[in-house]
């Protein structure tokens with residue numbers, strides 16, 4: 001698949017590395033293509049990766065992945081241009097990063113979610129919420145012994161959800177259909193639980209798995 005990843009920080013770079021290794025073509029949308037971290041990332045990934053503006057990354061992508069801080073999403077989306085008709089995977093967690101992250105908690109919730117706010121800003125875009133319920137080190141390796149970490153995804157468009165499930169599976173997760181996009185109201189607090197556990201007791205090398213009969 002052709003993927004446009006907006007943001008090449010911890011999450012964007014990790015996803016880009018993994019998806020390129022799985023055979024996908026990755027174009028990062030960045031604010032500065034000359035940034036030394038971007039140049040290094042591209043040279044480490046090799047010919048499957050390139051970088052451009054957000055609009056360039058989105059233009060040729062079948063799936064656009066939003067991996068910017070939630071506060072930066074209005075600017076990042078505006079710079080991506082018209083995304084109507086595209087699949088947009090929203091990885092954001094609506095928190096303010098930093099030492100007060102647990103004290104401040106989620107910026108929104110209960111009767112809306114970051115994913116729904118993003119969908120409202122991007123009319124005609126098929127938004128799928130996923131990849132917000134573990135930290136980036138787990139995205140780099142979701143295999144725990146014989147078990148895969150579970151990765152819930154939710155959205156309102158069946159084809160978009162199928163694309164997201166495939167991409168999440170290609171990372172090595174067990175994809176879990178978590179229903180409509182409004183269920184991002186549940187996935188974002190679930191992501192906050194992972195953050196709280198990580199800060200308080202577990203570190204970053206853990207994830208949730210699914211058991212069923």
Ligand SMILES: NC(=O)c1ccc[n+]([C@@H]2O[C@H](COP(=O)([O-])OP(=O)(O)OC[C@H]3O[C@@H](n4cnc5c(N)ncnc54)[C@H](OP(=O)(O)O)[C@@H]3O)[C@@H](O)[C@H]2O)c1
Pocket residue numbers: 006007008009010011012029030031032054066067068069070072075076077079091092093094095131132133134135136137
């Ligand atoms: N960290 C985790 O483990 C984790 C796990 C799950 C979900 N998340 C969520 O994933 C998102 C990214 O987290 P992160 O840890 O990767 O953050 P990060 O390391 O701070 O990276 C954020 C990236 O977004 C870029 N960015 C900001 N505004 C942009 C714009 N307008 N256009 C293009 N790029 C822009 C930044 O680029 P500059 O260098 O130009 O500032 C930076 O490369 C957040 O919403 C976070 O809540 C994070």
